[in-house]
Amino acid sequence: MPVNLTPNAIAMINGGDVNLKPLVQVLDIKQMGSAQERFRLLVSDSVLTQHAMLGTQLNDRVKTGLVKKGSVIQLIDYICSQVQKRKIIVVLNLETIIPDCEIIGNPKMVSDAPAQKALPNTDSMQSSMVDYNNPSSQSHGSNMHSIRPALSSQNHGGNMQSFRPTSSTQNQGSKMRSFQPALGAQNYGNDVQSFRPTVQPPYQPPPSYRNHGAVMKNEAPARIIPINALNPYQGRWAIKARITAKGDLRRYNNARGDGKVFSFDLLDSDGGEIRVTCFNAVVDRFYDVVEVGKVYLISKGSLKPAQKNFNHLKNDWEIFLEATSTVDPCPEEDGSIPQQQFSFKPISEIEIAENNSIFDVIGVVISVNPSVPILRKNGMETQRRILNLKDGSGWTVELTLWGDFCNKEGQKLQEMVDSGFFPILAVKAGKVSDFNGKSLGTISSTQLLINPDIPEAHAAKDWFDRGGRDVASMSISKDIAQGGPKNEVRKTVSQVKLEGLGRSDKPDWATVRASVSFIKTDTFCYTACPLMIGDRQCNKKVTRSGNSRWQCDRCNQEFDDCDYRYLLQVQIQDHTGLTWATAFQESGEEILGYPAKELYLLKYESNDDTRFADIIRSRLFYQYIFKLKIKEEMYGDERRVKITIFKADKVSYSSESRYMLDLISKVRTY
Template identity: 55%
Template sequence: MAAARLTPNGVPATLAGDLNLKPVVQVVDLKSIAVNGPPGSAPRFRIVVSDGTSTTPTLLASQLCDLALSGLVRRGTIVQLTEYLVNGVQGRRVVVILNMEVLVPECDIIGQPIMVPEPGVSNQNSMRINQINSAPQHGSMTGGAMNTGTRHTDNAPAVQRPMAGNSSNMATKPSDSAPVFQPTVQPSYRPAPNYKNRGTIMKNEAPARIIPISQLNPYQGRFAIKARVTAKGEIRRYHNAKGDGKVFSFDLLDSDGGEIRVTCFNALVDRFYEAVEVGKVYVVSRGNLKTAKKDYNHLNSEWEIFLENQSTVELCPDENCSIPAQRFCFTTIDRIENSDNNAILDVIGVVTSVNPTTTIQRKNGMDAQKRTITLKDMSGRSVEVTMWGDFCNREGSQLQQMVECGVFPVLAVKAGKVNDFNGKSVGTISSSQLLINPDLAEAHSLRQWFDCGGRDASTQSISRDFTPAASRNENRKTVAQIKDDGLGTGDKPDWVTVKATVTFLKTDSFCYTACPNMIGDRQCNKKVTKSDTGNWLCDKCNQEFPECDYRYLLQIQIQDHTGTTWATAFQETGQELLGCSARELYMFKENGDSRYEDTLMQCLHWDYLLRLKVKEETYGDDRRIKNTVAKAERVNPVAESKFMLDGISRLMASY
């Protein structure tokens, strides 16, 4: 068994705040502790270390817990503390070990160390750990709190007795045969010239020092990280029991590849939103670490930083460019097919088609812009990528111009969200990033493959029944199948795509008078009626308006080779069919303008791809199936031919 050389007075000096000491100490007790974290989180460990004379409890940082789990660090192990912090918590001094080196895996307990008393605790109450010379308990961990006191009886002198139920409390009389290890004689400890005995270093009082993101833990005091902003979210507004508020987040990446999200609320949004720019490097300090919610945070850190009033975000130069601009972990398209719904991943491919931007209405009544593109890669698969919001007019417009000019760019999607509706597709979220022709090895490989034959290579879409001219993944049905398959009779509506011709329009009531009042960011749109004053009255808003709005309520008859049926088209789809707003068409009719009939006739007898919401509704005692047009696009012969060829290929492959 190797001899050990512990640092004399190492424990008191460490507690006094000497962070440059790097003492050699021995583990005299170790146990796991419960932590608040997501299910499946690894346990944390508390160890008691000794310098041969004094002991103190310490906490292991999360990145060191594997040493305890594997048994490499256990009772009797001698280690050197190479990096640690001393925090003040409720009047007590707590040492957090950030890094250490195992010097001797096994060794008997050295000396007879006593616990260093906390402020206000008398030396008479200090607890003694008695020397144990029996064989060490390999890989064992104590199950209860350490109790190193001695027990006395009323009629006998003080003797040392083992405490029941806790192996760490056992004290035995040294045997003559077992070797006793004592600390090697060393000169008394003297601090380095820059050492000052200033007492406990309290949280947010110690000078901040740059540490890697991977080493952040909630037991640290004041910390600082140097990292590049890779993504910045928009300001989101919310309302809860405490009132209205606003929030935004940004993502950071440091030189070691560590990632973490930083979140600001309310007044801090005003303070930091304009100051933070994507691509710049900042030093962030004095934040509150909380467990990251993995349902919304895809980064590789278990923590998230919430900035506080005393937090700082300081711009700093990155002269040697040591921090990368972005960190990717690409998933090939064929592997996306086996990914879970709502999974967040990175994907890269060549853009082969780009569709125009369209506007849809979300469930909350808000309008949203969307644009779909197609990516293909060397795996022989292609996937639909849906852009939302600003991505449509920013990167989307640039991609459309490039494809229309015959240039097929490489696109890298950072943090795309998987959707498994009728196959697999990828959509953007607030923290997504789109990089066109990035300077990456994967992009150069794709470029070479595509230009050297990949352009003409056959691919299969993992977005089932996908047609580039369609607004999203399709479940193709005929008019007859809507009835024969009993669609719309379940608890939830069915969504299908029908290729059909518009054969008739009801013109007597193609629109209705709507409330123009704005409620927050959206229009009321409820039906209004003329009041006695001549104004338009909205029962919902309980207000009168001199002018009203007009919104489509089109009843159209559609037909394919299997039959005919009726469908209803509201505002957005009405504009897609007729090419003008309901107000414009109403004015054409009121003024006897010939454009009224021309507008109605131009949508008849054309083939459309109609995205239908099929749902059974009750009218009095009558139940009937209602078809609502959610999307209407004229059939693109080229895209439809490709769709039919893909269908034939899949059919042949099934035999």
């Protein structure tokens, strides 16, 4: 049975027709040699050929043999884009009509197609002129209505003047008006005027947009397409999606100078996800505009390969917004777009997962540790909090919260657990770490959902309430926390001394439950420089100058007021022994409960020694969970071990009881 490809399809697609849905034949397939696997096709309408690029979501059609050389396919969704001064058809969706077929016709490339030299008869000419708006249109006598020539046009009269395929075209006598051939034209009469070699049908915007009169091609609204159909060969596009995550605003410095950047993740109704990144001036436009959970219409961005080291989404591309980009909130909620998309895996699979891989898990929070400060390699301080998750796989895992997660979701979770309530926590995009045992940690794109209204959360709660809380489980994480060697290992005071902690090249970290038994009050704080050096305070000790102002030798400046910072020397003890430790500003204020300036003025300016002494005595023999940094340092010619209190949290007896019960269960297991 003969196969009829869509006449004039290539010319019409090049002219801007995106609603034709033509039948074309695949003449050749090549795999592109780039970092991303893509396939380039050569398609034909039996007369002309054109290069086409498959969207990556259609790669399986080639790999499974549904699309191959000779296949007749129907283009469902497509656009024609200008790439390096050449037009390429970008295929977003297609259907295979005939898998195997002989080559139809003798097609030539668009740029190589010569004008036709043969003169077809009148009947064949009329049969090749198809009215795509009215397939049943016919030619009656000397009148031809709604004629659209497939290949060429001939003049068999006296004059031909600018023939164009308008809604109605008539031939009256020897004159034809409004004639525009699709590809080429020959003059077989007296005159040919206004020769135009290509079809340019008017652009018809999608029906969802209101018609406000004539619209120029570059001003017409872009079509909304699925995220999975995005590719860098599209000139104009728009996507409608929900923001599922928004990263923090970060600043950077490189050879080009200072800059700032932030990103957010999108999810559409088809389940497609992609990351959007903004730099510098674009950050100022959109950072306060985008909100997690809301739906936006986004267009006029550029696509670049995703940086897989930092981007965990299953998309090979990433959108970069520019000065001309638009991010418009949708006025109405779109229920077809889910709030979030999870790919939950049981905790037991984390044990065999590769380091730095991304996991979605859901489980019951069974314990939460207090937040502690951590000093980064760049000298900046951040917060860290560790909690434990348990699920029906029979395993538990440590989840390390960093930065703002500690004070937002982390604090809420600790309050819930301390009150005897065990919440369900869904973790989107947790990062696997294998340092001293497998664990999960938060990254900038991580999301924590407490008691989410999803089936997996209801199932986890039902399992826990029906006896899951009493089921013995093993931890895939060691007792050493992520983020620093030994900085979460529980020790007693005597163990700190007997094990020789702090005598290696790097400092040791230990957690000790102890009380403060003595506080030195002669030099409990010092006057400090308040000036900022970059984004950090100087904090060097300052002295009075001759004019009663404060002077900093480091900054070489004078100022009227200074800062007051703790430098406490305290003795801590537990049931095994006692030792001396130093507490600086934050930990000193946690121990004494007053700002350093208030106690300084009370002791040295108000001369209220009684009140000062009462405050000091009231802070003795309270139990704390001390986070200790232990490091050997040189004092003159002598090496001494210095213990610094990095964090002092009052003991939460409910959390401490659960910790001890967990230790007992582990001893019984082994």
